[in-house]
Amino acid sequence: MKIAIVGSGAVGGYYGARLARAGEDVHFLLRSDYAAVRDHGWRITNHEGPWRLHPVNAHERPETIGPCGLVIIAAKATANPALPPLVRPLLGPATLVLTLQNGLGNVEFHAAYCGAERLLGGVCFVCINRVAPGVIEKYIPGSIRLGEMHGPARDRTRDLAARFSRAGLDCQAVDSLPEILWRKLIWNIPFNGLTIAAGGVTTDIVLARPPLLELTRQLMREVQAGAAAHGIAIPDAFLQKQIDVTLPMGPYKPSSLVDYLAGREIEVEAIWGEPARRARAAGTPLPRLETLHLLLAGLAHARTPSASG
Amino acid sequence: MKIAIVGSGAVGGYYGARLARAGEDVHFLLRSDYAAVRDHGWRITNHEGPWRLHPVNAHERPETIGPCGLVIIAAKATANPALPPLVRPLLGPATLVLTLQNGLGNVEFHAAYCGAERLLGGVCFVCINRVAPGVIEKYIPGSIRLGEMHGPARDRTRDLAARFSRAGLDCQAVDSLPEILWRKLIWNIPFNGLTIAAGGVTTDIVLARPPLLELTRQLMREVQAGAAAHGIAIPDAFLQKQIDVTLPMGPYKPSSLVDYLAGREIEVEAIWGEPARRARAAGTPLPRLETLHLLLAGLAHARTPSASG
Numbered sequence: 001m002k003i004a005i006v007g008s009g010a011v012g013g014y015y016g017a018r019l020a021r022a023g024e025d026v027h028f029l030l031r032s033d034y035a036a037v038r039d040h041g042w043r044i045t046n047h048e049g050p051w052r053l054h055p056v057n058a059h060e061r062p063e064t065i066g067p068c069g070l071v072i073i074a075a076k077a078t079a080n081p082a083l084p085p086l087v088r089p090l091l092g093p094a095t096l097v098l099t100l101q102n103g104l105g106n107v108e109f110h111a112a113y114c115g116a117e118r119l120l121g122g123v124c125f126v127c128i129n130r131v132a133p134g135v136i137e138k139y140i141p142g143s144i145r146l147g148e149m150h151g152p153a154r155d156r157t158r159d160l161a162a163r164f165s166r167a168g169l170d171c172q173a174v175d176s177l178p179e180i181l182w183r184k185l186i187w188n189i190p191f192n193g194l195t196i197a198a199g200g201v202t203t204d205i206v207l208a209r210p211p212l213l214e215l216t217r218q219l220m221r222e223v224q225a226g227a228a229a230h231g232i233a234i235p236d237a238f239l240q241k242q243i244d245v246t247l248p249m250g251p252y253k254p255s256s257l258v259d260y261l262a263g264r265e266i267e268v269e270a271i272w273g274e275p276a277r278r279a280r281a282a283g284t285p286l287p288r289l290e291t292l293h294l295l296l297a298g299l300a301h302a303r304t305p306s307a308s309g
Numbered sequence: 310m311k312i313a314i315v316g317s318g319a320v321g322g323y324y325g326a327r328l329a330r331a332g333e334d335v336h337f338l339l340r341s342d343y344a345a346v347r348d349h350g351w352r353i354t355n356h357e358g359p360w361r362l363h364p365v366n367a368h369e370r371p372e373t374i375g376p377c378g379l380v381i382i383a384a385k386a387t388a389n390p391a392l393p394p395l396v397r398p399l400l401g402p403a404t405l406v407l408t409l410q411n412g413l414g415n416v417e418f419h420a421a422y423c424g425a426e427r428l429l430g431g432v433c434f435v436c437i438n439r440v441a442p443g444v445i446e447k448y449i450p451g452s453i454r455l456g457e458m459h460g461p462a463r464d465r466t467r468d469l470a471a472r473f474s475r476a477g478l479d480c481q482a483v484d485s486l487p488e489i490l491w492r493k494l495i496w497n498i499p500f501n502g503l504t505i506a507a508g509g510v511t512t513d514i515v516l517a518r519p520p521l522l523e524l525t526r527q528l529m530r531e532v533q534a535g536a537a538a539h540g541i542a543i544p545d546a547f548l549q550k551q552i553d554v555t556l557p558m559g560p561y562k563p564s565s566l567v568d569y570l571a572g573r574e575i576e577v578e579a580i581w582g583e584p585a586r587r588a589r590a591a592g593t594p595l596p597r598l599e600t601l602h603l604l605l606a607g608l609a610h611a612r613t614p615s616a617s618g
Binding site for chain 2: 194197198206209211212214215218287288290292293294295297299
């Protein structure tokens with residue numbers, strides 16, 4: 001299958017490289033990492049040992065890729081305004097568009113110019129960082145869940161999940177995309193947020209300091225309530241599990257903290273703003289999340305917006 | 310009147326120096342600034358022009374001061390656990406104890422070992438910083454309000470306010486100490502907190518960034534609600550006035566930010582924790598304040614507690 005990866009940072013680079021290694025016809029649309037990936041390929045530092053994908057179909061412009069069977073959007077949500085002209089040349093009559101972006105509002109954004117019928121969303125439960133041009137560190141096996149923008153999984157959703165699975169990835173189609181998006185937020189909202197708001201600390205510090213751990217739990221319960229306001233039941237055990245899986249990750253830097261420390265724009269609206277607004281609109285204001293949102297928006301305010309891949 | 314100043318930082322140093330200049334018999338209990346103040350006196354950089362108090366009755370131990378008519382406690386609330394042995398030698402049968410400390414819980418703390426009958430509290434609406442040993446910068450005229458720990462102003466409260474007034478200070482006795490303490494928190498909770506939580510910025514930045522200004526207003530409304538839960542009505546106009554008076558202060562560093570940037574412990578429990586707990590106990594949880602409290606407690610957690618004078 002001809003697959004384009006738009007936003008070839010850590011997530012796009014890693015999953016694209018896995019799919020290419022499994023024999024898919026993967027094309028990477030690159031910007032800052034173009035030369036490094038073209039010349040040296042993708043280099044992955046994996047918990048299973050390092051490996052490399054080389055040569056790579058590296059592109060600077062979408063026109064040299066052309067229409068694909070699948071477009072995977074893995075750019076930061078902050079880059080969305082710049083994406084329509086990059087994605088449109090990749091679309092044919094039957095092209096599927098899968099966004100693996102964090103937070104809420106991404107499928108709706110891309111549906112507006114791609115058409116909702118093409119749109120799928122996915123969530124990567126993984127710890128993965130781009131540490132240098134073309135170099136990706138991955139820490140835990142992780143998993144992917146895919147769902148339709150509207151309605152339950154279809155044959156095409158399951159076919160896509162099977163394709164990821166054949167590449168050796170833990171991937172399943174699910175019947176509710178909103179559910180997996182809200183579940184991911186149970187982790188992202190506290191950990192991506194508090195590591196920044198507490199002065200730029202790693203996740204182990206958030207877990208080790210009792211006030212921050214308490215605030216983590218309170219935020220998780222708010223996100224759980226926000227999901228419930230949308231008819232999505234997330235059990236208490238899932239909240240505790242997010243803490244349990246984070247403990248062995250040690251001094252981990254969530255992607256937003258990596259961006260923040262590098263002076264890049266963070267996904268304030270996708271991860272904190274949009275969930276807060278949707279919960280309020282559904283009659284369940286989440287004041288701790290709203291506070292964290294305004295604080296992060298205030299931190300980010302002075303920074304120059306820059307799309308990050 | 311023989312007056313002891315315990316906690317001779319910016320507030321204690323400035324008001325003590327003003328009272329001494331007006332002819333009161335003021336004795337300063339000093340620690341880190343002892344040698345500087347003994348040798349060079351208090352140097353005040355005032356909006357009215359610089360002046361100096363020299364010589365000064367500087368003491369290292371309370372025993373060399375002995376019982377006073379009035380003990381003014383102007384130490385940081387974080388220093389409270391260290392104060393009883395410093396205050397006790399200053400007490401005679403009729404000694405009044407006036408705490409000018411920020412936040413809630415201070416009169417109760419000192420009443421526990423001094424006796425509630427002696428206790429008065431006061432609030433300084435002022436911008437004042439200790440910038441070097443024995444050197445104090447003061448930015449606006451400011452004012453002081455004094456009240457009894459229990460009940461309305463008495464003759465002794467008014468006498469004390471008159472004594473401050475004779476020293477050229479804008480000082481009045483009030484009939485409700487809790488009311489002036491909650492009013493001061495309308496300013497301290499957002500500005501002392503957000504300048505730290507937003508990464509160490511000055512008050513002008515908090516006012517200039519729309520998300521931080523919005524969070525400032527939300528926090529002010531929560532504090533207003535917390536006061537209301539204690540039967541204290543603070544009008545909306547007072548909230549707006551706090552923003553209006555802060556604008557011309559420019560790049561001001563609230564005392565908590567100064568402490569934070571200097572690596573000193575901040576008054577997390579007096580300014581944020583105790584108001585949050587009291588509001589919750591009164592049936593009015595303040596979730597934004599609780600969030601800010603946990604965040605600041607998390608920031609401060611790793612710091613070594615150190616009493617600051």
